[in-house]
Amino acid sequence: MTTTAPPAAEGFRVDPERLGRLWRRETGLFVERHPRSAALAESARAHYLFGVPMHWMRDWPLPFPVAVAEASGNRLKTVDGDELVDYCLGDSGALFGHSPAPVVAALAQQAPRGLTAMLPAEAVTSVGRRLADTFGLPHWQITLSATDANRFALRWARAVTGRPRVLVFDGCYHGTVDDTLVDLADGGREGAGGARTVARASLLGQVHDLALGTVVVPFNDLDAVRRVLAAGDVAAVLTEPALTNCGLVPPRPGFLAGLQVACRSSGTLLILDETHTLSQGLGGCTRAWGLDPDMLVAGKAVAGGLPCAVYGFTAELASRMEAAKRAAPDGHSGIGTTLSANLLAVAALEATLAEVMTRSTYDAMLGQAADLQGRLEAVLAGFGTPWSITRLGARMELQFCPHPPADAAEARAAFDAALERALHLYQFNRGVLLTPFHNMLLVAPQAGPADAARVADNLGAYLEEVST
Ligand SMILES: Cc1ncc(COP(=O)(O)O)c(C=O)c1O
Structure with missing residues (x-):
């Protein structure tokens, strides 16, 4: 194992040998203390890729994944008897704590009365009002995941503008939406051919040229945004108000205001993905910072951790969306899924908005x-x-x-993978669960x-x- 120490201040230096010894010792400790998880991981290999039901579960910096016995509030218990203070919170799905009581009660009440019907639940009217009150946008659609919400938002944006391209920022993550799984070439380093949009190197099975429909520029680079939007062929800019998936990159003062102006003046829609930045406060960064997007996406925690996400939009955009749908022939729009806005998810959404996300x-x-x-x-x-330490409300990142x-x-x-994974394992062995991707901590109420x-x-x- 090697490490590149961060630029050392006087007197502080990471010793790669000490780090390596610590990693080996902590790995041994972990293995010794988790026989039940080890056995489950081994037997699960018979039926699951990599022994897990979703392959990211292998991405934790642990020798093998621990199996969860139960989770409640900010505590997570494993089948091996650990009680961990949870600063991962399901990577935001449980941002307000595991199993909030109002959501549990709403599910218990709804479950015997129907799970899904592909018809609106009675509660959707009050849910719509609550979403509008919380985020300040009048019109909404409900999906199963933030990935879906982003994918659909982009499709609507192209439909109403008639423009082919979208702009995202280097280092973004908006779920597994093909259009957004792109990077600047050469890691975005200046002078290294960084102006080129390329498909993310880690993508599997990618056959389409994503650069045809997406352009990537560095976050906080307003000039680069303006240059791209000047061509008049960009339907939407999709961004988080602060990048949370590449470490934590906050916006420079004036960047978001300038982005809004650049979008408005070029007829480009601005879509803010607040899925992670819900951490900033009630109504996300949009409310906290007085932002004015055309569309807003929120997922993960919005229904207390149930599979559910939402996207909202202005009244003007709503009428353009309705016109686009009416103008199209009958048939598949490419937007929506059968279980979207199902009865159970709507019950959880209503309970979260009314009693949890307060x-x-x-x-x-x-x-x-x-x-x-x-x-x-x-x-x-x-x-x-x-x-x-960079903090965005209840989310912070050690960089x-x-x-x-x-x-x-x-x-x-x-980034320093060796330092990072050793820190995760060290914290884990001492009762603290960090978010597996970089050094992110989410603080539950x-x-x-x-x-x-x-x-x-x-x-x-x-x-x-x-x-x-
Ligand atoms: C900002 C952002 N948007 C969207 C998503 C996608 O969420 P999901 O995986 O629940 O679809 C993520 C996932 O991490 C995210 O970080």
Whole structure:
């Protein structure tokens, strides 16, 4: 195992040999303590690819996946008897804590009364009103996943504008939507041919040239956006208000306002994917930062963790969408799925909007997240570690660079797989579950100061062990 230490401040250096020893020791500890998960992982190989029902479950930086016994609030218990403080929260699906009581009650009430009917539930009217109140957009559609919502949003955008291309930012992730699984060539590094859009190298089975329909530019680069939009052939810009899937890349002051102006003046729709940035506060960054998108997508946590997502849009766009649908021949629109807006999902959505995703829930999450950030920063400062914590409400990211990155190229330059996976395993073996993709922590409303102290103490002990 090798590591490239981050740019070292005076006195702080990661020792690759110490890191390697720690990794081997922690791997041994993990294996010793998880015999039941090991046995389940082995027997599951008989029926599942890589021994898991969804192959990403192998992407955790653990020797094998742990099996879940139960999860509640901000705690997750494994079949081996661990009780973990959960800062992954299903990668946002359980952002408001596992199994919120109002959602559990709504499911228990709805389940015996029908699960799916491909007809609207009685509750959809009040759900629509709540979505409008929460996010500030008047019209909505409901899907099964944020991936679906993004895919459909892009299809509507092309339908109403008649334009072929979409623009996304380097380092983006919007689910498994082909149009968005693209990168800048050469990791987006300047002077390395970075202006070219290419399919993500890791994609399987990719046969279409994604660069025909999508163009990628660096986040925070308004000039690059303007240059692309000037051609007048871009239907929509799809972005998160801050990139959360390539480390955490916040917008520079004025970037989002400039993006809105560039979109409006070129007739391009602006679609904000708030699936992860729901962490910022009630109504996501759109509400918190006074943004004005044409469309907004929210998924994962929006129905308390049930498969459900939503996309909303302005009244003007709604009438263009209805006109586009009417103008098309009868038949498949390529938008929607059979189980979308099913009775059970709508019940969970209504309960979440009414009783879970509330201001008081956010107050609790944001307070605890600020406390955790302060503790982690104090530990980093104590070691003179040139790393940073970037926080977006209840979501934060520990990055191996002194300041938040400005774009994906900078974020990638700070990645260090060996340091990262060892940190995850070290925290796991001491009762803390981090989100497997990069160093992301999501703070549930149930988290308390003792939980934050545990993560910070673990970080301090880790730094002590790996540094010279
Ligand atoms: C910003 C963003 N949008 C959309 C998605 C897709 O969500 P899902 O996998 O639930 O479809 C993700 C998944 O991580 C995401 O991070």
